[in-house]
Amino acid sequence: MSETLQHIVIVFGILFGLLTLAAGLIWIERRLLALWQNRYGPNRVGPFGIFIVLADMIKIFFKEDWIPPFADKKVFVIAPTIIMLTVLLSWAIVPVAPGVVVLDLHIGILFFLAISSIGIYSTVLAGWASNNKYSLLGGMRMSAQMFSYEVFMGLSLMGVVIMAGSFNLSDIVNAQENMWFVLPQFLGFVIFFIAGLAESHRLPFDMPEAESELIAGFHSEYSGMKFGMFFVGEYVGVTLISAMIVTLFFGGWHGPVLPPFVWFFLKMMFFICLFILLRAALPRPRYDQLLSYGWKILLPLALLNILVTGAIVLAIE
Amino acid sequence: MISILKSLWYVFLHMFRKRVTVQYPEEKNYLPPRWRGRIVLTRDPDGEERCVACYLCAVACPVDCIALDAAEADDGRRYPDFFRINFSRCIYCGYCEEACPTYAIQLIPDFEMAEYDRQNMVYEKEHLLINGEGKYHGYNFYKYAGLEIKGKAKGEGIDEEKPIDPKSLMP
Numbered sequence: 001m002s003e004t005l006q007h008i009v010i011v012f013g014i015l016f017g018l019l020t021l022a023a024g025l026i027w028i029e030r031r032l033l034a035l036w037q038n039r040y041g042p043n044r045v046g047p048f049g050i051f052i053v054l055a056d057m058i059k060i061f062f063k064e065d066w067i068p069p070f071a072d073k074k075v076f077v078i079a080p081t082i083i084m085l086t087v088l089l090s091w092a093i094v095p096v097a098p099g100v101v102v103l104d105l106h107i108g109i110l111f112f113l114a115i116s117s118i119g120i121y122s123t124v125l126a127g128w129a130s131n132n133k134y135s136l137l138g139g140m141r142m143s144a145q146m147f148s149y150e151v152f153m154g155l156s157l158m159g160v161v162i163m164a165g166s167f168n169l170s171d172i173v174n175a176q177e178n179m180w181f182v183l184p185q186f187l188g189f190v191i192f193f194i195a196g197l198a199e200s201h202r203l204p205f206d207m208p209e210a211e212s213e214l215i216a217g218f219h220s221e222y223s224g225m226k227f228g229m230f231f232v233g234e235y236v237g238v239t240l241i242s243a244m245i246v247t248l249f250f251g252g253w254h255g256p257v258l259p260p261f262v263w264f265f266l267k268m269m270f271f272i273c274l275f276i277l278l279r280a281a282l283p284r285p286r287y288d289q290l291l292s293y294g295w296k297i298l299l300p301l302a303l304l305n306i307l308v309t310g311a312i313v314l315a316i317e
Numbered sequence: 318m319i320s321i322l323k324s325l326w327y328v329f330l331h332m333f334r335k336r337v338t339v340q341y342p343e344e345k346n347y348l349p350p351r352w353r354g355r356i357v358l359t360r361d362p363d364g365e366e367r368c369v370a371c372y373l374c375a376v377a378c379p380v381d382c383i384a385l386d387a388a389e390a391d392d393g394r395r396y397p398d399f400f401r402i403n404f405s406r407c408i409y410c411g412y413c414e415e416a417c418p419t420y421a422i423q424l425i426p427d428f429e430m431a432e433y434d435r436q437n438m439v440y441e442k443e444h445l446l447i448n449g450e451g452k453y454h455g456y457n458f459y460k461y462a463g464l465e466i467k468g469k470a471k472g473e474g475i476d477e478e479k480p481i482d483p484k485s486l487m488p
Contacts, residue, residue: 036331040338281328282321 065224075129083122083233130221138217142208152302153195173252196241203279242271352426359451367421374413382406392467
């Protein structure tokens with residue numbers, strides 16, 4: 001009985017913490033972007049402007065939730081829920097601290113890859129159901145981008161799997177007790193970072209919503225809380241990729257003095273800030289360059305990484 | 318690749334730069350001395366209205382935000398019966414000030430005129446009139462003009478010559 005209760009507490013704790021963090025990221029992102037652009041950002045509402053999140057929420061709830069008459073209504077409504085669902089599902093396998101994990105799957109990484117691939121349906125269906133040529137272009141770009149980047153996203157993680165000898169994320173974290181995998185698997189880390197960036201379609205890779213050419217891409221017809229759901233999905237996606245980088249390459253909860261959860265959180269926040277810095281600093285590449293970069297450079301590198309790691313591990317054994 | 322890391326680093330260094338934002342209500346920005354802001358109607362040194370309701374400002378106004386109606390007092394002085402400026406239309410170009418022959422209408426450097434109700438942006442004469450001479454001191458239109466008013470006959474103005482009798486043969 002107490003074990004069940006503990007499980008329920010963990011599930012709701014992670015869910016609540018995650019949604020709070022995703023909402024807080026609105027403020028964090030705006031403040032950090034402003035910081036890197038010599039501005040202040042929102043600093044009026046509440047201490048350091050943190051209640052801007054509440055103001056934004058109230059505003060977005062009272063916005064008109066409009067479905068365009070030319071849209072495919074059912075798909076149009078379902079699309080934003082898919083991204084929310086998949087990113088939250090993926091979070092189920094992330095171990096926050098020893099034993100604090102919703103679902104201790106023995107194929108954790110595969111589950112993560114599978115569910116994040118399903119998340120793409122959200123953007124593609126949103127682009128399709130909007131019945132608008134720019135949205136469709138955005139959705140199409142998303143599918144092509146994901147198609148090419150998912151391939152080596154999975155491959156870049158195989159080096160870690162070979163070294164840890166397990167697909168289970170808790171086992172992988174435990175295998176990093178003495179040395180973080182970022183040192184032997186630096187190439188894998190860089191490739192996974194880039195693929196993760198493309199996966200969460202954040203700024204250098206935000207082809208599907210490129211404002212300058214596609215207006216807002218797949219979500220240009222969305223308004224109100226449906227639009228908000230895309231953004232919550234995007235922010236949870238950012239935390240998810242950061243959490244995965246931390247678990248797979250930076251030793252998860254391991255760290256001296258501070259409790260495990262705090263270490264996990266600090267490392268995750270570092271990567272979230274890095275994502276925002278990337279957004280502040282880098283321009284958007286051209287679409288065909290993005291795809292050829294993925295297929296011609298990153299995929300061979302990921303394959304090479306597996307080959308070398310596998311050979312070395314075999315030689316040592 | 319190196320250039321990407323470099324640009325990341327340079328953007329990161331912006332964190333330690335001085336902020337360009339002016340925290341407006343607490344911190345005020347520098348206003349040039351000739352800033353054109355709110356429009357006022359001034360009075361002459363004797364405390365009378367300077368405006369003679371000639372309509373030149375209303376004609377000069379490119380957005381037609383000035384409305385007035387002329388009236389004449391018993392002493393012969395002209396004055397606006399009402400004088401209305403719609404500041405939600407005004408573009409603060411200052412053409413009305415340039416057109417004004419009596420220095421009555423003037424722009425002052427006040428720009429903080431935000432209102433919750435749009436109707437409050439329409440200023441009537443009592444809101445526009447101030448108890449002073451504004452930028453141009455000591456000028457009284459009726460003392461210079463050759464107009465006859467009560468207490469000043471023709472030719473009694475400053476720098477004004479006596480009227481000539483065109484029917485007389487005397488030089």
